Each structure stands twice: as C-alpha cells, then as structure tokens.
Amino acid sequence: QLQTQKQLFGHPIGLYILFFTEMWERFSYYGMRALLVLYMTTSTLGTDPRGIGLGWSEENALELYGWYTMLVYVLSIPGGMIADKLLGQKKSVLVGALILCAGHGVLAIEDLWAFYTGLGLVVLGVGMLKPNISTMVGGLYAPGDIRRDKGFSVFYIGINLGSLLATLLVGFIVAEWGWHAGFAMAGVAMLLGLVVYLAGYKHLKYVGNLDKSDTEASDEVSYGRLYSDLFKSPKHLVITFVLVVVSIIGWFFLEWGYGLLFLFLTAIIALMMMIYKELNSQVYKDRFVVLLLSFIMVIIFWGAFEQAGGLMNLYTDSKTDRDLFGWTVPTMMFQSLNAGFIIIFATVVANIWAKRKLKGKEASSIFKMATGIIIMGFGFLFMVFAAMQFEKSGSSSMIWLVLAYFFHTIGELCLSPVALSFITKLAPVKYASLMMGVYFAATGLGSKVAGIVGESASDFGEYSVFLGILIFTIVIGLIFILLTKPLKRLTHGAEDNERKFQ
Numbered sequence: 382q383l384q385t386q387k388q389l390f391g392h393p394i395g396l397y398i399l400f401f402t403e404m405w406e407r408f409s410y411y412g413m414r415a416l417l418v419l420y421m422t423t424s425t426l427g428t429d430p431r432g433i434g435l436g437w438s439e440e441n442a443l444e445l446y447g448w449y450t451m452l453v454y455v456l457s458i459p460g461g462m463i464a465d466k467l468l469g470q471k472k473s474v475l476v477g478a479l480i481l482c483a484g485h486g487v488l489a490i491e492d493l494w495a496f497y498t499g500l501g502l503v504v505l506g507v508g509m510l511k512p513n514i515s516t517m518v519g520g521l522y523a524p525g526d527i528r529r530d531k532g533f534s535v536f537y538i539g540i541n542l543g544s545l546l547a548t549l550l551v552g553f554i555v556a557e558w559g560w561h562a563g564f565a566m567a568g569v570a571m572l573l574g575l576v577v578y579l580a581g582y583k584h585l586k587y588v589g590n591l592d593k594s595d596t597e598a599s600d601e602v603s604y605g606r607l608y609s610d611l612f613k614s615p616k617h618l619v620i621t622f623v624l625v626v627v628s629i630i631g632w633f634f635l636e637w638g639y640g641l642l643f644l645f646l647t648a649i650i651a652l653m654m655m656i657y658k659e660l661n662s663q664v665y666k667d668r669f670v671v672l673l674l675s676f677i678m679v680i681i682f683w684g685a686f687e688q689a690g691g692l693m694n695l696y697t698d699s700k701t702d703r704d705l706f707g708w709t710v711p712t713m714m715f716q717s718l719n720a721g722f723i724i725i726f727a728t729v730v731a732n733i734w735a736k737r738k739l740k741g742k743e744a745s746s747i748f749k750m751a752t753g754i755i756i757m758g759f760g761f762l763f764m765v766f767a768a769m770q771f772e773k774s775g776s777s778s779m780i781w782l783v784l785a786y787f788f789h790t791i792g793e794l795c796l797s798p799v800a801l802s803f804i805t806k807l808a809p810v811k812y813a814s815l816m817m818g819v820y821f822a823a824t825g826l827g828s829k830v831a832g833i834v835g836e837s838a839s840d841f842g843e844y845s846v847f848l849g850i851l852i853f854t855i856v857i858g859l860i861f862i863l864l865t866k867p868l869k870r871l872t873h874g875a876e877d878n879e880r881k882f883q
C-alpha cells in the first residue's frame with residue numbers, strides 16, 4: 382500500500398503535509414516561547430510600550446518557564462499512549478491541533494486565568510500533536526527504505542523554518558501591537574497548521590491509523606494490565622519500590638515539583654520494564670534495550686545543547702561585544718542562528734551520512750548520534766575561549782558564539798532527526814507512539830538538566846561550566862562510539878540492507 386502513495390520530489394506527498402503542519406505548529410510554539418519570559422517579567426504598571434505584563438520576578442518567571450518547557454515534552458507520553466491505544470496517530474494530531482488553537486486563542490485574552498488556562502492547553506496540545514506527527518513521518522516509509530532518514534531531515538527543516546520565521550517576526554509584532562498580539566499571532570499560525578492538515582488529510586490514508594494487527598507483542602495494548610503485571614514480578618516490584626522511596630525522599634529534600642517528577646519517572650521506568658517483559662522475542666527485546674540506551678545520549682545532548690536559551694543567552698546579553706560596524710546586534714537574534722544553520726545544512730549532513738552508508742561505511746544511528754554529541758560538545762570549546770577572553774579583557778567576541786552555535790547545530794543534525802527516525806525503526810509497532818513520547822520526555826528532561834547546570838554558573842563561573850560540558854560530552858560521545866558495534870549487533874539488522882525503494 383505504501384508503494385502506491387503519490388510521490389513529489391522523491392518523497393511521499395504526505396511528507397509535505399506533515400512538513401507544513403509541523404512548520405506552523407512550531408511557528409506558534411517558538412513564537413510564543415520567545416515572548417513568554419519577557420511578558421511574565423514586564424511590570425503591571427503599563428510603563429512598557431509593549432503593554433502590561435505580569436510583573437513577576439526573573440526567578441519566578443524562569444522557574445515557570447523551566448517547568449513549562451519540560452511539561453510540554455513530558456506530556457508527549459500520555460499523548461503517545463492515547464494514540465497507540467485509542468485514536469491512532471492521525472486523529473491524535475488533529476485533536477492536538479484543535480487544543481492548540483484553543484490554547485493560543487485563550488492566551489490572547491488579557492487576564493491571569495487566561496494565561497494559566499492557555500498554557501495548560503498548549504501543554505496538552507503539544508503532548509497530543511508533537512510525538513504523533515513525528516511517528517507518522519516514519520509511517521510514510523516501508524521498513525528498510527533508505528529515504529526514511531532523509532525524510533526526517535526534510536521534516537526537521539520544516540520545524541526550524543517555523544521557528545526561524547516566528548522568532549524573527551514576533552519581536553516586531555509585539556513592539557508594534559503589544560504582548561497579546563504576539564499570542565494571537567501564535568494562534569493564527571496554529572489555525573493555518575490545522576487548515577493545512579485537514580486539506581492534506583486524504584494524502585495520509587495509509588499512515589497514523591490505529592493498528593491492532595501486530596506480531597511483536599501478544600495482544601492489544603493494555604496499560605492497566607502491564608502495571609498489574611508488576612505485582613506478579615517480584616524483581617520489578619522491588620526496583621519500583623526503591624524508586625518510589627527515592628522519589629519521596631526527593632519530595633522532602635528538594636521541592637514537591639521534583640518529587641512529583643521522580644514519581645512520574647518511576648511510573649515510566651516501571652512501564653518500560655513491563656513492556657520489555659511482554660515483548661515476545663529476544664530480537665524485539667534487544668532492540669528495545671538499544672532504544673532505551675540511546676535515550677541516555679538524548680538526555681545528555683539536550684542537557685548541554687539547551688544552554689542556548691539560558692546561560693549562553695545571558696552570556697550573549699551581558700558579556701559579549703555585540704557591536705557590528707556600529708550596530709548593536711540584538712541578543713534575541715542569536716537565537717535564530719540555530720534554526721538558520723539547520724535550514725542551510727540539514728540536507729548536507731543527511732547526504733553525507735547517506736553516501737557513507739551506500740559505500741558500506743559505518744553510519745548506524747548510534748554512531749551518528751554519538752558523533753553528534755561529540756560535535757556539539759566540541760562547540761563548547763569556543764565558549765571556553767569566549768570565557769577566557771572575557772576574563773582577560775572584560776568582553777568577548779561574537780564570533781565565538783557563532784562558531785559554538787554552528788557546531789551545536791551540526792551536532793543536532795547528527796542526533797535529533799536521526800533519533801526520530803531510529804525510534805520508528807526500532808520501537809515495537811504497538812508502542813511506537815509511546816516510545817516517541819518517551820523520547821520527547823527525555824529531551825524535556827534534558828532541558829531541565831540544562832537549566833540546573835546553567836544555574837550552577839553563578840557558583841562556578843562560566844569558564845568552568847563550559848569546560849565541564851566540553852569534557853563530559855566528548856567523553857560520553859567516545860564511549861558510545863566504542864559501543865557502536867555491540868549495540869548495532871543488538872538491533873538485529875534493523876538498519877541493515879537499507880536500500881532505495883520506489
């Protein structure tokens with residue numbers, strides 16, 4: 382059936398539908414994200430030309446921002462579960478898009494209740510849409526189709542096109558018409574996404590449908606049964622019990638929020654253990670383990686990469702000489718570098734890997750992801766240079782940031798689209814959306830880690846933090862490169878014999 386899909390520029394037409402839907406969704410997400418902290422910290426007095434803000438302290442605003450950006454991805458897990466069990470991915474994306482339109486619409490209303498309600502809806506909407514639309518991209522390609530990785534790179538360009546346009550535009554809109562016009566802009570973008578999706582629905586006939594016929598696990602997905610199986614397995618029950626105790630200790634010693642987070646993680650770990658147990662052949666079990674191990678790389682990668690919006694952003698603002706021929710480059714503009722570099726280099730990186738693979742050289746996903754961590758980590762060398770220059774002369778050059786963001790982006794291209802594609806190759810079909818959800822939750826966890834690491838700069842200084850990240854990431858990357866062969870063996874040929882289909 383997949384072979385009968387209409388093609389355009391060498392890919393199924395459905396890819397372009399998903400591309401533009403996700404482009405608008407990310408436009409609304411990143412556009413809103415760009416103004417969120419600024420809106421929260423703007424005073425309530427109306428002295429700011431952009432309008433009345435919430436008047437919060439920076440600390441409170443950053444805290445809410447941290448939880449928000451994490452939750453948005455963590456909710457991908459229930460989003461994935463609903464798709465696997467109830468709706469299928471295609472309908473879940475539709476529901477997510479509708480919730481997002483409502484959420485951004487509510488945010489355009491000037492009131493505190495609307496602010497919280499809107500954010501809550503956006504979290505739910507992204508949770509329903511993001512993992513499921515990503516899984517659908519994989520569904521466009523037959524197993525073993527070499528175009529799959531490239532398809533994800535194209536899709537990734539859509540993501541960043543949305544992000545780039547939104548971050549460039551939102552500043553102007555807010556400056557001209559105020560905060561709520563910015564929120565409304567996000568709403569309109571999401572509406573366009575919904576229209577594109579509905580208009581292209583007919584091209585998505587064979588993807589994202591609820592699939593009940595499946596050979597990898599015995600019967601229908603039942604999370605209730607998986608959790609109740611826990612009680613039949615003493616070993617797993619003990620592990621879960623220990624984790625619950627750790628969570629409760631965390632609750633008392635840290636904050637209730639962290640306690641809740643740990644409990645949530647415990648639930649996920651328990652679920653992963655039970656799914657593993659349920660898979661009915663060693664091949665699927667091994668693949669599942671490789672997938673979970675690759676998520677370690679994912680957390681570490683985003684834990685370092687996400688310094689971009691936090692510590693590196695503040696560094697740009699206060700310690701970098703942003704003078705360009707007499708014009709001061711606005712700090713926010715540095716945030717567009719990543720998306721810009723992605724759009725330029727996504728296909729270049731994808732082609733390099735594809736060529737290597739066709740020549741029979743090592744280019745498994747694990748290898749690419751490990752290389753991605755090393756390249757991204759190497760980018761921190763330039764931040765180390767920047768910090769050294771600052772310590773010497775009281776200001777550092779912009780060029781370090783540009784170089785750092787360049788390497789971060791190339792690293793991201795080796796890891797992120799590859800990981801998305803990898804999940805669709807390795808996850809048991811029945812749990813495909815759930816595993817995509819777990820992936821996004823891992824990236825959300827990484828962002829939270831990034832915040833914690835970034836905060837530590839006020840104790841240790843930027844130089845030590847950047848150097849620490851540089852060394853840590855490169856070491857982890859090298860360890861995974863060494864593990865490439867054994868891990869690849871455990872995938873039992875999931876990535877071998879990839880060839881051209883048409």
Ligand code: GLN
Pocket residue numbers: 407454540797821824825
């Ligand atoms: N920037 C990418 C996106 O928005 C990746 C984000 C992530 O995986 N956490 O899709």
